[in-house]
Amino acid sequence: MNWYQLPQDEIESILNSRMEEGLSKSEQERRLKLDGPNQLEEGKKQSAILMFLAQFKDFMVLVLLAATLLSGFLGEYLDAIAIILIVVMNGILGFIQERKAEKSLASLKELSAPSAQVLREGKWVSIAAKDVVTGDVIKVKSGDRVGADIRLLKTSGLQIEESALTGESVPAQKHNNLISAEDLNLGDQENMAFMGTMVTRGTGQGIVVATGMKTEMGKIAHLIQTAENIATPLQMKLEQLGKILIALALLLTVLVVLAGVMQGHDLYSMILAGVSLAVAAIPEGLPAIVTIALALGVQKMIRKRAIVRKLPSVETLGCATVICSDKTGTLTQNKMTVTRIWSQGRQWSVNEEGFEVIGGGIQENNKREDKLTEVLAYAALCNNAMIEEGKKGSLLEVGDPTETALLVSAYKAGITKESLSEQFTIQHEFPFDSTRKMMSVVVRDTEGNQMLVVKGAPDVLLEKSDYIVWDDKKQLIKQAHKERIKEAIYALGSQALRTIAVAIRPLKEGEHYSQASFAERSLTFIGLQGMMDPPRPEVEESIRDCQTAGIKTVMITGDHVVTAASIAKKLNMLPNGGRVMEGAELAQLSDDELDKVSEDVYVYARVSPEHKLKIVKSLQRRGHVVAMTGDGVNDAPAIKSANIGIAMGITGTDVAKEASSLVLGDDNFATIRSAIEEGRNIYENIRKFIRYLLASNVGEILVMLFAMIMGLPLPLVPIQILWVNLVTDGLPAMALGVDQAEEDVMRRKPRQAKEGVFSRGLGWKIVSRGFLIGGATILAFWVTLKENPDQLIVAQSVAFATLVMAQLIHVFDCRSERSVFHRNPFQNGYLVLAVISSILLLLVVMYVEPLQDIFHTVPLSIRQWLLVLGMASIPTFALAGFQLFKKEAR
Ligand SMILES: Nc1ncnc2c1ncn2[C@@H]1O[C@H](COP(=O)(O)OP(=O)(O)OP(=O)(O)O)[C@@H](O)[C@H]1O
Ligand SMILES: [Ca+2]
Numbered sequence: 001m002n003w004y005q006l007p008q009d010e011i012e013s014i015l016n017s018r019m020e021e022g023l024s025k026s027e028q029e030r031r032l033k034l035d036g037p038n039q040l041e042e043g044k045k046q047s048a049i050l051m052f053l054a055q056f057k058d059f060m061v062l063v064l065l066a067a068t069l070l071s072g073f074l075g076e077y078l079d080a081i082a083i084i085l086i087v088v089m090n091g092i093l094g095f096i097q098e099r100k101a102e103k104s105l106a107s108l109k110e111l112s113a114p115s116a117q118v119l120r121e122g123k124w125v126s127i128a129a130k131d132v133v134t135g136d137v138i139k140v141k142s143g144d145r146v147g148a149d150i151r152l153l154k155t156s157g158l159q160i161e162e163s164a165l166t167g168e169s170v171p172a173q174k175h176n177n178l179i180s181a182e183d184l185n186l187g188d189q190e191n192m193a194f195m196g197t198m199v200t201r202g203t204g205q206g207i208v209v210a211t212g213m214k215t216e217m218g219k220i221a222h223l224i225q226t227a228e229n230i231a232t233p234l235q236m237k238l239e240q241l242g243k244i245l246i247a248l249a250l251l252l253t254v255l256v257v258l259a260g261v262m263q264g265h266d267l268y269s270m271i272l273a274g275v276s277l278a279v280a281a282i283p284e285g286l287p288a289i290v291t292i293a294l295a296l297g298v299q300k301m302i303r304k305r306a307i308v309r310k311l312p313s314v315e316t317l318g319c320a321t322v323i324c325s326d327k328t329g330t331l332t333q334n335k336m337t338v339t340r341i342w343s344q345g346r347q348w349s350v351n352e353e354g355f356e357v358i359g360g361g362i363q364e365n366n367k368r369e370d371k372l373t374e375v376l377a378y379a380a381l382c383n384n385a386m387i388e389e390g391k392k393g394s395l396l397e398v399g400d401p402t403e404t405a406l407l408v409s410a411y412k413a414g415i416t417k418e419s420l421s422e423q424f425t426i427q428h429e430f431p432f433d434s435t436r437k438m439m440s441v442v443v444r445d446t447e448g449n450q451m452l453v454v455k456g457a458p459d460v461l462l463e464k465s466d467y468i469v470w471d472d473k474k475q476l477i478k479q480a481h482k483e484r485i486k487e488a489i490y491a492l493g494s495q496a497l498r499t500i501a502v503a504i505r506p507l508k509e510g511e512h513y514s515q516a517s518f519a520e521r522s523l524t525f526i527g528l529q530g531m532m533d534p535p536r537p538e539v540e541e542s543i544r545d546c547q548t549a550g551i552k553t554v555m556i557t558g559d560h561v562v563t564a565a566s567i568a569k570k571l572n573m574l575p576n577g578g579r580v581m582e583g584a585e586l587a588q589l590s591d592d593e594l595d596k597v598s599e600d601v602y603v604y605a606r607v608s609p610e611h612k613l614k615i616v617k618s619l620q621r622r623g624h625v626v627a628m629t630g631d632g633v634n635d636a637p638a639i640k641s642a643n644i645g646i647a648m649g650i651t652g653t654d655v656a657k658e659a660s661s662l663v664l665g666d667d668n669f670a671t672i673r674s675a676i677e678e679g680r681n682i683y684e685n686i687r688k689f690i691r692y693l694l695a696s697n698v699g700e701i702l703v704m705l706f707a708m709i710m711g712l713p714l715p716l717v718p719i720q721i722l723w724v725n726l727v728t729d730g731l732p733a734m735a736l737g738v739d740q741a742e743e744d745v746m747r748r749k750p751r752q753a754k755e756g757v758f759s760r761g762l763g764w765k766i767v768s769r770g771f772l773i774g775g776a777t778i779l780a781f782w783v784t785l786k787e788n789p790d791q792l793i794v795a796q797s798v799a800f801a802t803l804v805m806a807q808l809i810h811v812f813d814c815r816s817e818r819s820v821f822h823r824n825p826f827q828n829g830y831l832v833l834a835v836i837s838s839i840l841l842l843l844v845v846m847y848v849e850p851l852q853d854i855f856h857t858v859p860l861s862i863r864q865w866l867l868v869l870g871m872a873s874i875p876t877f878a879l880a881g882f883q884l885f886k887k888e889a890r
Contacts, residue, residue: 005189021122032131118147146194148210149216152193161200162197174204238690272306286693328557342530409873459560489528493561499531503524577600627645693729698766698768710782728808773806
């Protein structure tokens with residue numbers, strides 16, 4: 001038996017569910033326990049223990065452990081145990097960092113989980129797709145990803161793209177009829193919808209027949225294991241860089257060992273020191289900290305309602321040079337109110353009380369004219385929204401704001417859907433789509449006359465009109481009429497009003513069309529309604545911020561040119577000399593022609609979603625990094641090709657969201673701005689700790705190298721090197737990863753997408769500060785050794801303290817691209833805490849007696865501490881002070 005061969009009643013009885021009712025909440029919960037969640041199983045995750053052990057698989061760590069064991073056998077128990085402890089602690093630190101990174105990534109995935117519409121005891125509710133069970137009555141619409149296997153029992157123009165299952169990329173037409181054939185393959189089961197496929201058109205309802213791994217998708221799921229967590233470009237660059245750094249660190253270490261042996265140090269202690277140095281100098285923590293910085297930044301973005309779906313886009317965000325944004329709902333509030341009505345050359349203004357003729361001066365409040373009634377009634381008839389009288393005379397509105405606005409204007413004249421339904425029954429609907437820019441219904445009145453009622457974009461409707469009602473008579477439309485209508489459209493549009501026109505066509509008995517393009521022609525033009533959609537208050541400032549940040553903002557809208565341009569002006573998006581281009585013109589231009597002008601266009605009006613792709617491509621050819629918003633199925637290609645594809649969280653379809661790398665939880669333009677700011681900041685933070693970590697490592701290596709070259713004894717013992725690495729690489733580096741943005745991040749030009757890790761002077765800063773850290777430390781060591789020639793341990797303690805303090809001071813310098821004097825050092829509380837605890841740990845190993853033995857330290861005198869602090873300040877303040885001096889001198 002196959003589901004597609006069964007009639008509705010049999011399916012209902014097998015699954016114990018009814019199409020009109022759906023399941024109850026308790027029944028759904030029971031079945032969910034029985035069948036398990038409606039999810040495809042993911043590949044096995046690495047267990048915690050394995051992840052912990054993986055921290056030690058590093059080659060140099062193994063060498064260190066081996067060398068330590070050797071020294072243990074040779075009787076240096078204390079040293080051996082201490083080294084092993086530090087290595088283990090290093091492993092724990094790495095483990096915690098990696099775990100945290102993974103957890104944050106997992107919670108990100110959760111956020112973008114899809115939902116489903118199901119019937120619960122007769123009421124439609126939205127639930128998480130993973131809670132859907134067999135027997136659930138479920139509904140899908142254009143733009144949805146199907147959440148389970150469904151036997152379709154009601155469909156309306158439903159088309160589903162099933163390439164994920166069948167390989168067929170042309171959408172399949174679906175219906176709800178019984179199919180009797182045996183052994184149909186999935187592609188031919190036209191009354192079924194399968195999990196993971198995409199609805200490209202129409203709507204459908206049905207009963208869920210399989211969930212989770214039992215679905216057709218589940219059966220092949222092992223073939224398509226999700227390969228998520230792609231590394232970001234920066235992570236990949238760092239991985240390459242990591243290899244170079246390892247090689248470099250090893251090379252320098254070998255150099256240190258060789259120089260030491262040549263200077264007469266004994267081979268064994270040099271090797272142990274060398275291996276410790278290599279372990280310390282290899283920045284093994286870098287990838288994990290990068291991930292943490294990315295993940296924490298992303299969580300911060302979520303709090304600002306920007307949900308990142310693809311981690312790499314966090315980096316790209318900071319490089320954006322153009323934002324192409326929808327108008328309605330993103331730049332404006334999508335709260336529509338009809339304020340003007342035009343019909344037969346007469347205009348009314350609409351306010352709370354009612355209608356008022358403009359220009360004529362005659363108050364006709366509450367006295368309805370037929371011309372007015374027709375425009376209002378037809379717009380309410382061809383309408384999918386609903387309004388209900390709520391408490392205290394307020395109106396509850398459900399549906400598309402454009403449509404509720406039309407219901408409200410009709411309501412003000414006493415026309416409601418209920419009163420209309422006494423007169424008309426709706427027989428068929430051609431739903432609205434942004435390409436046709438209109439919607440129509442076929443209605444029959446009480447006398448049995450059929451007619452088509454259309455509402456939509458006025459300029460488009462006018463093109464399709466052969467007649468007009470003028471002087472209350474239907475007549476052929478003349479040029480003069482058209483001029484009057486165009487004037488009216490222009491007048492409404494320049495007041496930033498969105499315009500909707502209404503038209504009709506009487507149908508002959510039995511005349512019926514299955515396609516909108518045949519039905520919507522030879523119309524009779526009735527009138528216009530103009531509605532206000534105020535700009536979102538925060539948008540103007542965000543647009544200004546973007547301009548200061550070197551980012552161009554472009555409006556792309558399906559709305560009329562004049563309306564679009566006048567809103568763009570209000571928002572300061574349209575500079576003097578900036579161009580406004582219409583979709584029709586855009587469609588005519590070749591790619592080359594468009595490239596010549598796309599730089600100057602700030603508003604694209606009356607565009608179809610398909611045009612967005614053309615705009616993205618052109619801007620990209622001009623070298624732009626493009627952020628592009630969208631919500632519908634046909635926005636998906638543009639969202640995908642944009643460098644940063646942005647989907648609307650509220651109005652967006654599953655398809656758009658899946659194509660996107662960023663979802664706006666509130667559909668608000670201001671959120672894009674915040675995301676870009678955060679994206680820039682995350683990248684800067686990553687640069688900050690790369691700079692800090694690498695400069696520290698360069699310093700560590702150079703101390704040893706200088707000592708060997710100068711023929712001095714070892715300035716640091718292995719355990720000290722390892723300790724420095726553990727303490728300074730851990731907390732302070734992580735605290736830099738969550739540092740506050742510099743005040744001027746949004747006043748800089750966008751970063752070049754191709755820029756290298758070390759660009760903008762970072763490489764120089766690392767080398768110069770590392771050199772100074774190494775130099776200052778060796779100087780402190782040398783001075784102390786001169787004073788106490790036979791007390792190496794004192795000089796080593798001074799070197800140890802100097803190296804640590806130099807790094808802990810330098811960490812504050814890393815917070816700014818300019819210099820340490822530009823920022824308040826106490827602003828980042830985490831960093832202050834990290835530094836204080838590191839200093840305490842330093843004091844502990846220097847002043848707690850049993851630890852002194854292990855760490856080869858002795859307490860220092862005040863004079864020696866002054867030396868330590870003086871030397872440790874040099875790397876940070878010398879250059880910064882010099883620069884400050886230079887600036888002041890200028
Ligand atoms: N529900 C509807 N029924 C009929 N016509 C509509 C409806 N919604 C919008 N229109 C008309 O179609 C035009 C294009 O609408 P579309 O949804 O493509 O873009 P938009 O909402 O105006 O702007 P944006 O693209 O910025 O969201 C509108 O200007 C309006 O005239
Ligand atoms: Ca280090």
